[in-house]
Amino acid sequence: MSASGRFDDQIALVTGATSGIGLELARQLAARGAKVVATGRDQGRLMALAPQVDLALTLDVLQDDSVQAATAAVQDRYGRLDLLINNAGVGLFQSWQDTSMADMRRIMDVNLFGAVRVTQAFLPGMVERGRGCVVNIASVAGERGYAKHTAYCASKHAMIGWSRGLQKDLKGSGVDVVIVCPPAVDTPFFGNAGFHDYKEKHPGLSMMSAGQVAEQTLQAALARKRQVILSPRAKTLWLLDKLVPPLVDGLQKLKDLR
Ligand SMILES: NC(=O)c1ccc[n+]([C@@H]2O[C@H](COP(=O)([O-])OP(=O)(O)OC[C@H]3O[C@@H](n4cnc5c(N)ncnc54)[C@H](OP(=O)(O)O)[C@@H]3O)[C@@H](O)[C@H]2O)c1
DSSP: OOTTOOOTTOEEEESSTTSHHHHHHHHHHHHTTOEEEEEESOHHHHHHHGGGSSEEEEOOTTOHHHHHHHHHHHHHHHSOOSEEEEOOOOOOOOOGGGOOHHHHHHHHIIIIIIHHHHHHHHHHHHHHHTOEEEEEEOOGGGTSOOTTOHHHHHHHHHHHHHHHHHHHHTTTTTEEEEEEEOOOEESTHHHHTTOTTHHHHOTTOOOEEHHHHHHHHHHHHHTTOSEEEOSHHHHHHHHHHHHOHHHHHHHHHHSOOO
């Protein structure tokens, strides 16, 4: 596989393709030869994306009907799905005292159960054919705790746990599960979570671009990696946190690190 590997004739579905990382994933997959099914809820942004992909579909990961309709549409048009990227997700950045049970459920619903719902719909076909790849866009917040991120950390830790279980269940099936953990990425994510001045409040924080995340995610998918922590700094912090957690806590007090 070349460094900029191709996805020629692969049918690839991306959830949350109307913004940020998902939008870049859809564009880069199309540029690399995939037949891309770009999905999301926002009709205006879906229509704008439609000319760049093979199919633009409404898909709300919270709704059984919506997922069933998208699954049927993919089956009718292509008869299969080769690559599923569970990217749709939402953030919540507030203290534990301000995080209600309804907040917890909403974040878990989208970030965990949404990915589970879509995967359960497409996985049987992949297993039956004996090939396929599911990429789950988790986060470094699925590997470490962050202050004022309880709901989000819980949802991404859960996504990673579920993915690891799936990896075991699917061993030998020909279907791979790839876990991707980006650090902070410069997308509308923080604004969409109501944190409009995130960048201003974190002036020292270096962020990846959505394009970089998409590029590295697709490389991981081609290589069928089990899990990737994107960016060397995030990887170092992840490793240090496993070995000497107080050191990382101390470093984070000194500098805004992801
Ligand atoms: N940005 C970061 O710093 C960062 C870091 C690590 C991991 N991540 C993860 O990366 C993924 C993408 O985030 P992003 O930064 O690209 O954020 P974003 O720009 O806010 O995009 C989020 C996407 O999720 C979709 N979405 C939200 N609720 C949905 C639902 N119920 N059904 C279907 N789609 C839904 C949105 O589409 P519609 O509104 O059209 O439905 C949108 O396309 C998320 O899982 C996020 O947790 C982000």
